[in-house]
Structure formats: structure tokens, C-alpha cells
Amino acid sequence: MSLYGYAGKILRVNLTEEKFFVEPLDQGVLTRFIGGAGLGAKYLYQDHPANLPWSDPNNEIIFANGPFSNTALGGSGTISVTAKGPMTNLAGSSQGNGYMGAFLKSCEYDGLIFKGKASRWSYLHISRNGVELKDASHLVGKDVMETQERIQAELGKGRVSVYCVGPAAEKGVRFSVIVGDGSHTVSKNGLGAVLASKNLKAIAVSKGDFKTPIYDQELLKKISKGLYQKAIEYLDGSRHKWGTAGSLGNLHKVGAMPVRNYTTNLFPEHEKMTGQYVRTHFEKIKRLPCHACAIQHNLLMKVTEGPYAGFVGEEPELEAMTGLGSQLGISDAGAVFVLFDLVDRLGMDVNETGWTVGWVMECYQKGLLTKKDTDGLEMVWGNVEAAKGLIQKIAKREGIGNLLAEGVKRASETLGGEAVHMTVCTKKGTTPRGHDHRARWSEHLDTCFSNTSSLEATFATARPGALGLPPASSPYSPWEVPAVNAMINGWHIIEDSLGACRFNITDPHLVVDALHAVTNGDLSIADLVRKGKQIVNILRVFNFKNGLTRDMDAPSTRYGSAPVDGPAKGISLSQNWDVIREIYYRNMGWDPATGKPTPDTLRELDLADLIPDLESIRSVKP
Ligand code: SF4
Numbered sequence: 001m002s003l004y005g006y007a008g009k010i011l012r013v014n015l016t017e018e019k020f021f022v023e024p025l026d027q028g029v030l031t032r033f034i035g036g037a038g039l040g041a042k043y044l045y046q047d048h049p050a051n052l053p054w055s056d057p058n059n060e061i062i063f064a065n066g067p068f069s070n071t072a073l074g075g076s077g078t079i080s081v082t083a084k085g086p087m088t089n090l091a092g093s094s095q096g097n098g099y100m101g102a103f104l105k106s107c108e109y110d111g112l113i114f115k116g117k118a119s120r121w122s123y124l125h126i127s128r129n130g131v132e133l134k135d136a137s138h139l140v141g142k143d144v145m146e147t148q149e150r151i152q153a154e155l156g157k158g159r160v161s162v163y164c165v166g167p168a169a170e171k172g173v174r175f176s177v178i179v180g181d182g183s184h185t186v187s188k189n190g191l192g193a194v195l196a197s198k199n200l201k202a203i204a205v206s207k208g209d210f211k212t213p214i215y216d217q218e219l220l221k222k223i224s225k226g227l228y229q230k231a232i233e234y235l236d237g238s239r240h241k242w243g244t245a246g247s248l249g250n251l252h253k254v255g256a257m258p259v260r261n262y263t264t265n266l267f268p269e270h271e272k273m274t275g276q277y278v279r280t281h282f283e284k285i286k287r288l289p290c291h292a293c294a295i296q297h298n299l300l301m302k303v304t305e306g307p308y309a310g311f312v313g314e315e316p317e318l319e320a321m322t323g324l325g326s327q328l329g330i331s332d333a334g335a336v337f338v339l340f341d342l343v344d345r346l347g348m349d350v351n352e353t354g355w356t357v358g359w360v361m362e363c364y365q366k367g368l369l370t371k372k373d374t375d376g377l378e379m380v381w382g383n384v385e386a387a388k389g390l391i392q393k394i395a396k397r398e399g400i401g402n403l404l405a406e407g408v409k410r411a412s413e414t415l416g417g418e419a420v421h422m423t424v425c426t427k428k429g430t431t432p433r434g435h436d437h438r439a440r441w442s443e444h445l446d447t448c449f450s451n452t453s454s455l456e457a458t459f460a461t462a463r464p465g466a467l468g469l470p471p472a473s474s475p476y477s478p479w480e481v482p483a484v485n486a487m488i489n490g491w492h493i494i495e496d497s498l499g500a501c502r503f504n505i506t507d508p509h510l511v512v513d514a515l516h517a518v519t520n521g522d523l524s525i526a527d528l529v530r531k532g533k534q535i536v537n538i539l540r541v542f543n544f545k546n547g548l549t550r551d552m553d554a555p556s557t558r559y560g561s562a563p564v565d566g567p568a569k570g571i572s573l574s575q576n577w578d579v580i581r582e583i584y585y586r587n588m589g590w591d592p593a594t595g596k597p598t599p600d601t602l603r604e605l606d607l608a609d610l611i612p613d614l615e616s617i618r619s620v621k622p
Contacts, residue, residue: 040082066499077291092189098181166347265566323354490532
């Protein structure tokens with residue numbers, strides 16, 4: 001019998017023993033976990049003993065696609081990656097777009113699970129002809145673009161998707177990423193460092209000939225057109241026309257643009273950094289596509305003005321324009337192209353890099369760090385060349401870079417004193433997306449409470465209105481914002497389980513229809529939100545087993561502070577934090593005293609088997 005939407009198997013790779021095992025996936029598992037982030041949570045929970053260090057060879061890293069992978073649906077090349085990560089020592093779940101998810105399905109796999117550590121630097125090649133662990137010693141030290149190009153050249157004819165790590169991961173930089181199909185990035189919780197800890201430089205998947213079994217091909221075609229139309233019209237068509245940086249002006253208008261490490265919200269220079277400015281002044285070379293995507297939101301461009309004129313690179317996403325721009329006091333979009341390219345090639349998370357370099361700049365202005373500490377780099381706001389130098393030092397763990405490679409939270413704790421209170425991060429150790437979340441409470445709360453190390457409940461598409469729920473009456477309500485976040489929590493992680501780019505699945509009703517057309521399932525939005533809540537609660541229990549405490553569900557001093565100017569001036573999140581946390585916990589069915597899911601919640605979600613695990617944790621203090 002055909003498993004509509006799936007190949008029905010997962011490949012286990014034991015790197016220590018250089019052995020491969022094919023494990024069947026039955027309908028029950030796939031219906032329960034969907035794919036992607038859901039399957040990642042299942043295997044992470046099932047296979048991972050509590051308190052295993054992130055760098056232990058037995059720490060599995062799971063790559064999974066979903067039922068939409070390799071179909072006609074837009075952006076159906078997305079891959080989800082899950083592992084215990086070094087930034088939080090808790091679960092990490094992050095997505096990369098491009099082709100990997102589709103090509104893996106075309107080789108008849110729903111996922112890959114890596115365990116162990118290769119005896120030398122290696123890369124894995126998967127094709128319809130088999131699986132092979134190949135020597136990668138010649139790729140050590142190569143940046144992510146060169147690594148991709150070399151592997152593609154080595155593997156010869158046919159299309160190949162390559163995801164790899166860069167020099168930063170090789171040196172154990174905690175916030176290393178996995179980059180593939182150009183500069184698509186699996187960015188959160190240092191999953192690149194996990195891959196590198198296994199001596200795995202890259203994964204290459206050749207396009208195969210297995211076709212995803214579809215229950216109703218004609219219906220899917222029709223829905224696919226509808227989803228495409230919704231996606232292209234989303235935000236008035238801004239994503240296709242102007243890229244993600246098309247939202248920069250609005251971000252500034254509402255006070256959500258991060259400026260100089262949250263010391264101000266004012267950045268009038270932002271107008272020359274918007275997608276609208278860049279796309280009408282810089283030279284467009286070509287669009288950069290992903291599998292079956294017509295939005296093609298990103299461009300390869302040439303900088304045409306300023307000191308970096310002539311530089312050719314991928315257009316920075318919104319979060320790079322802010323994280324490597326306004327956050328560092330840099331207002332030249334051309335300079336951000338250069339920094340973005342550097343960070344990408346080295347294989348580091350743009351967000352964490354921005355929060356770390358911006359924190360160093362503030363420490364430097366305040367005399368907490370001097371030129372002696374920075375090996376001569378003049379870390380004043382807006383100094384592009386100094387930022388470049390510091391980023392290179394981080395990737396090599398050279399001088400102060402060795403401290404900063406730990407991420408801003410750990411670096412500040414080593415420096416101590418006032419510097420600790422200047423970090424923009426959560427108490428779990430993650431940093432937010434490139435926004436000033438003090439003017440965007442729904443994402444702020446989500447970043448702090450998340451069990452995935454990234455946004456868990458909220459994203460542009462996980463809007464209460466789209467899910468048929470009422471929005472909060474005020475974006476700063478300490479009662480309504482946490483309650484609404486808890487209500488919608490579940491949908492977003494389902495998006496990350498389907499195997500398609502979020503930008504392409506903006507209408508939940510059509511997503512439900514598409515899932516029916518692919519799998520013959522009959523699930524409503526509410527059913528999927530419930531499934532999402534199951535996945536979230538599995539990760540929540542995993543995190544408690546691995547050291548999560550209630551106190552870690554909170555922002556750092558600066559992250560929770562009141563903006564000193566701008567539209568959200570004086571509105572303090574921290575002052576309301578106890579109320580916010582209690583309301584969120586109660587609405588999620590978590591014990592307000594501990595943050596743990598209650599036994600009733602787990603039973604209601606058919607997760608009663610997790611209750612003994614949770615009850616056996618004695619170290620959690622209220
Ligand atoms: S919208 Fe952008 S990231 Fe998503 S699939 Fe299309 S090109 Fe890729």
C-alpha cells in the first residue's frame with residue numbers, strides 16, 4: 001500500500017562504524033509526527049539519554065523532510081534539522097530551504113539520522129545508486145561556497161544539493177550554522193557545530209527518480225496555484241518585489257528595528273537600507289530560486305555605490321540588514337552585503353554574530369573593552385573594517401575571538417560586571433531574530449519561552465486571524481499577548497514539519513487542503529494545532545530532562561528593558577514578566593510554579609507516557 005506523501009523510510013548513519021541502516025517508517029508514526037520538526041522531536045526524545053553533552057558522538061542530529069517535499073507545492077525543498085545544540089544545551093530545531101528536502105525524498109528517504117563520529121573529516125553522498133561516506137580532508141578550512149562548488153564538481157553530472165559547515169564550525173564556534181544550496185542556512189542553536197563535532201563536513205544528495213506518492217494530483221495542482229497566489233500577494237507582494245528587507249521601513253516605523261545594541265530605536269539612515277532602495281539602486285544579476293518556488297525572494301546583486309561598489313553577493317535578508325547593519329551602527333547597505341557574505345562563508349549565525357559584535361562595540365564605547373583587548377581593532381559604532389576583523393577572529397577563535405565564539409551570553413558572563421546587563425539574549429542562551437522585540441512582544445515572548453531555540457509559536461504566517469482566533473487588543477498587553485501566543489502555539493511547528501518554505505504556505509486553510517490532497521488525511525486546522533502542541537510538549541519535556549528550569553524562560557536585562565526612545569519608549573516588558581509567564585504557562589497547561597507540562601496536559605495530548613520521565617526530574621526548583 002502506498003504511503004501517500006512519504007517514502008516510508010529513514011536512513012540511519014553510524015559515522016563511527018561507517019555503517020548505514022534503513023529503518024521503515026509506518027503510517028502511525030508519520031500520521032502522528034507529520035515529518036520535519038515533528039519527526040526530529042520524536043527521534044530526539046526517543047534516542048537521546050538525558051544530559052548527554054551536545055558534542056558527545058551519541059548526540060544524534062536528525063534531518064527530515066515532510067509530506068510536501070518534492071511535490072509541485074512552492075518551496076517544497078525545505079529540510080528540518082533537530083539536535084541538542086550548544087547555545088542552550090537544550091533542543092534545537094531549525095530549517096533550511098533550497099533543494100535538500102526534495103532531493104532526499106527523490107532518493108526515497110523521509111529523513112537521515114547521524115550518530116557517532118567519523119574517524120576523519122568526511123562527507124556523505126546519497127544517490128539512487130547508494131550511500132557513501134567520502135573523504136573530506138581536502139575541504140577542511142574551505143568556506144561554505146567553495147565546499148559546495150567543489151563537492152558538486154567532484155560528483156559530476158546531475159543535480160546535487162549540498163549542505164555543509166564552514167571554517168567556524170571546524171573550530172567549534174558555538175553559533176555555527178549548516179549552509180546549503182547557496183546561502184540557505186540552518187541557523188539556530190549551533191547545529192553546524194554539532195555536525196562538525198562528528199567530523200562531517202557536508203551532506204550531498206543527488207536528485208533521484210522517486211516520485212512522492214500523491215493521493216490526488218489534480219486537486220494538489222489546483223491548491224498549489226491557490227497557495228502560490230496567496231504567497232505572492234502576501235504583504236502586498238513585497239517579498240517577491242523587494243525581498244525580506246522590503247519590511248525594513250515598517251520595522252523602523254513601529255520601533256522594532258534593532259539599533260546599536262538596543263541603546264536607541266532611532267535610525268533615520270535606514271531608508272537607504274530597505275529592499276526598496278537596494279533593488280532600485282544596486283544592479284540585479286539574477287534571482288536565486290529554490291525547489292518549485294515562484295516567489296524567488298532573494299537576488300544575487302552587485303553593489304553600485306559607496307566604498308564597496310563592485311562587490312557581488314547575495315542580497316542580505318532583513319535580519320542581516322539589521323543584525324550586521326543598524327545593530328552595529330552601519331548604514332551603508334553595500335557594507336552589509338560584504339559582512340553578510342563573510343559571515344555566511346565562514347558559516348556563522350547572522351543574528352548571534354550581530355548581537356555579539358554589537359555588544360563588543362558598546363563595551364568598547366563604555367571602556368569595558370579596550371584596543372588591547374580587541375588586538376588593535378577599533379570597535380566603534382559603524383566601523384565596518386573592524387567588524388570584519390572581529391568576525392574573522394571569532395571564526396578562527398583567535399585572541400578575543402576565542403571568548404566571543406562562545407556567544408554573547410557566555411562571553412559577557414566571563415567578562416562580568418556591567419557587561420552582563422548589556423547583552424540582548426534569553427536566559428537560555430539564545431539570541432533573538434534581528435529585531436527590537438521590545439516593540440514586538442508576541443515574538444519577544446515566543447523567543448523566551450521557545451523549546452526549539454528559535455521562534456516556536458509565532459511567525460508571520462502563524463497569525464491569530466489566519467487561524468480563526470481573535471488577536472490581542474494591544475500589542476503590549478501582558479495578559480492578552482501571552483494568552484494568544486499560547487492559543488496559536490502548535491501551528492508554526494506544523495509548518496516546519498511539512499517540508500515546504502513558510503513563505504509559500506501562508507494560508508492555513510489551503511495548507512489543510514494540500515495535506516489532504518497529498519496524503520488523503522482528513523485533518524482540520526484545530527487537529528494540526530493539537531498535533532503541533534504534542535510536538536512542542538515533547539520538546540518541552542526533553543528540555544526539562546536536559547536541565548531547563550523555569551528561571552530560564554526569561555529575557556536578559558537589556559532584552560527585557562524599556563526602550564529609551566522611539567514608538568515603544570518607556571514600555572517595560574521585564575516589569576510585567578511574572579504576570580506574562582504565569583499567563584503563558586496556564587494557557588499552555590504548564591505548572592506556573594515549575595513550567596513543566598502538568599500530567600493532565602500530557603494526558604489530554606495523548607502523551608501520558610512522558611509523565612514518569614517528567615516526574616523523575618528532581619532538580620527543578622520553583
Ligand atoms: S520564498 Fe525564498 S526561501 Fe522560500 S522557497 Fe522561495 S526562494 Fe526559497
